[in-house]
Amino acid sequence: MHEFLIQDLEAVAKTTPRLATLMGRAVEALRGPPDENSIPYEDILASFNKHLSAYLPRASRLPGGRKNVIRARWNENTDQRSIEWWDTLFARAAASDFITGRRPAGNGHENWRANFDWLIKPANVTKLLEGNYDNRGPRTNVENIERFR
Numbered sequence: 001m002h003e004f005l006i007q008d009l010e011a012v013a014k015t016t017p018r019l020a021t022l023m024g025r026a027v028e029a030l031r032g033p034p035d036e037n038s039i040p041y042e043d044i045l046a047s048f049n050k051h052l053s054a055y056l057p058r059a060s061r062l063p064g065g066r067k068n069v070i071r072a073r074w075n076e077n078t079d080q081r082s083i084e085w086w087d088t089l090f091a092r093a094a095a096s097d098f099i100t101g102r103r104p105a106g107n108g109h110e111n112w113r114a115n116f117d118w119l120i121k122p123a124n125v126t127k128l129l130e131g132n133y134d135n136r137g138p139r140t141n142v143e144n145i146e147r148f149r
Contacts, residue, residue, distance in 0.1 A: 039074050041067060044086050048116050051090035055100035059116035069120050076122075089128065093119055096133040103135075 045059045062070075074081055093114065097103035101113030118124055127133060 039071055040083055041070055043083050044070055047083060047086045048090050051094040056113055057115050066117065073120055073125060089125065092128055097135050098133050
């Protein structure tokens with residue numbers, strides 16, 4: 001019964017962004033949290049390693065705390081409940097010279113680079129998806145001067 005209601009809500013939600021947000025929340029409430037066994041923890045680790053093991057330490061274990069953080073990201077919204085979302089996240093991280101350590105961080109953090117646990121923290125996921133760690137070309141002198149005005 002709920003499945004028909006969910007399909008109707010999803011169809012209506014496509015008409016306006018605000019309505020989509022509200023309807024998405026309603027659909028999530030009807031579906032409830034995903035079953036613990038439906039979260040592909042191993043696939044998420046494999047995705048991280050596929051995209052980033054050339055630059056960052058491999059992730060190989062799933063202790064309880066790490067599972068809790070993955071589960072929290074998975075449950076934040078329905079978009080994040082697919083391995084494709086995680087692939088996109090890790091591919092974007094792999095493209096970042098800062099995250100991978102290909103460009104030194106500076107200011108005493110020259111040898112810093114991210115790891116799996118750092119990447120899946122809520123604030124870092126948000127910053128990564130908003131483009132805060134995207135590569136940028138070198139600044140010109142004018143840009144440097146404008147930055148400090």
